[in-house]
Amino acid sequence: MIYDAIIVGRGPAGLSCSIYTVRGNLKTLVIGKKDSMLLKADKIENYYGFEYPVSGKELLETGVKQAQRLGAEVVEDEVVSIDKTDVFEVVCVNGRYRAKTVLLATGAPVVKAPVKNLERFEGSGVSYCTTCDGFFYRNKKAGVLGYTDFAVHEAMELMAFTGDITLYTNGMPLKISDSHRDSLSRLKISDKKIKELDGQDKIEWIVFEDGSRDSVDGLFVAYGSASSASFALRMGIAMEGKSIKVNDKMETNIPGLFAAGDCTGVFKQVSVAVGQGAIASRQMIEFVRKMK
Numbered sequence: 001m002i003y004d005a006i007i008v009g010r011g012p013a014g015l016s017c018s019i020y021t022v023r024g025n026l027k028t029l030v031i032g033k034k035d036s037m038l039l040k041a042d043k044i045e046n047y048y049g050f051e052y053p054v055s056g057k058e059l060l061e062t063g064v065k066q067a068q069r070l071g072a073e074v075v076e077d078e079v080v081s082i083d084k085t086d087v088f089e090v091v092c093v094n095g096r097y098r099a100k101t102v103l104l105a106t107g108a109p110v111v112k113a114p115v116k117n118l119e120r121f122e123g124s125g126v127s128y129c130t131t132c133d134g135f136f137y138r139n140k141k142a143g144v145l146g147y148t149d150f151a152v153h154e155a156m157e158l159m160a161f162t163g164d165i166t167l168y169t170n171g172m173p174l175k176i177s178d179s180h181r182d183s184l185s186r187l188k189i190s191d192k193k194i195k196e197l198d199g200q201d202k203i204e205w206i207v208f209e210d211g212s213r214d215s216v217d218g219l220f221v222a223y224g225s226a227s228s229a230s231f232a233l234r235m236g237i238a239m240e241g242k243s244i245k246v247n248d249k250m251e252t253n254i255p256g257l258f259a260a261g262d263c264t265g266v267f268k269q270v271s272v273a274v275g276q277g278a279i280a281s282r283q284m285i286e287f288v289r290k291m292k
């Protein structure tokens, strides 16, 4: 089955977009984890239509119910990769979906992994994209920095190039779903806290706080969740700093792929996210109608 629209992110930008796409008769799936920035907002008193402050949680929960009532499917899952062939293929921890258009509404970019010298070796052995750089590590010793399903997914992508892969969790407990648990047996796992990365012109060592060190040829960062930046690297989406670059129609440089909300780096407010989601929806509806 192919959805007309898949919306990645169930915050105000994604949900707002879905309200319009379902009403525009697009078969719409919203995929998101339950960690919208809205949940951190105790009281919102600058959003139109509420005489008294409303909690972010209430606003979000009502938004989900509204989207569902209108006909959007809303699933709780984490997207780990998106690819485009003739349609978009959206791979999640617990499933895989296809769609004619996709909206990225994944919120503010995630914080970088807290590892010393990571930036120093970016492009010199430290990579954020297995699809782009995996090829350079054929039969070499590769590491993946991370502790979640996203990290295991990236490690499995690397398996096409090398069987010598270590998952470095940097002291974090593994957070792996049942669907990825079997894959762990194919990896070496190091759960030691990392002190720093070291090397001459490129990364050569991962140095641990206990004084020990591992040699690596390359380190792929997949720390926490897949973010708009990880999708951008994989798909070649143009960025502006850490944000996804969009035009005034919320189009990215990839036809059929749109972005809205905090991931576009504009004024990070609910009203803006909701507005951008609405604008994106119009273009998505047009895009799908032109395909038919």
Ligand SMILES: Cc1cc2nc3c(=O)[nH]c(=O)nc-3n(C[C@H](O)[C@H](O)[C@H](O)COP(=O)(O)OP(=O)(O)OC[C@H]3O[C@@H](n4cnc5c(N)ncnc54)[C@H](O)[C@@H]3O)c2cc1C
Binding pocket: 008, 009, 010, 011, 012, 013, 014, 031, 032, 033, 034, 035, 036, 037, 038, 039, 040, 041, 042, 043, 044, 045, 046, 047, 077, 078, 079, 080, 105, 106, 107, 108, 225, 226, 227, 228, 260, 261, 262, 263, 267, 268, 269, 270, 271, 273
């Ligand atoms: C403490 C605090 C107070 C705030 N107060 C206000 C206020 O008073 N007024 C105001 O207007 N704004 C306020 N904001 C800002 C507001 O919350 C954000 O601007 C708004 O939530 C942005 O909406 P969004 O949909 O772009 O992103 P988010 O609300 O962050 O939603 C992003 C969604 O994407 C999902 N996601 C991310 N990665 C993945 C993935 N790989 N797979 C699946 N899903 C994914 C997340 O789970 C989430 O569902 C506040 C923010 C904070 C942190």
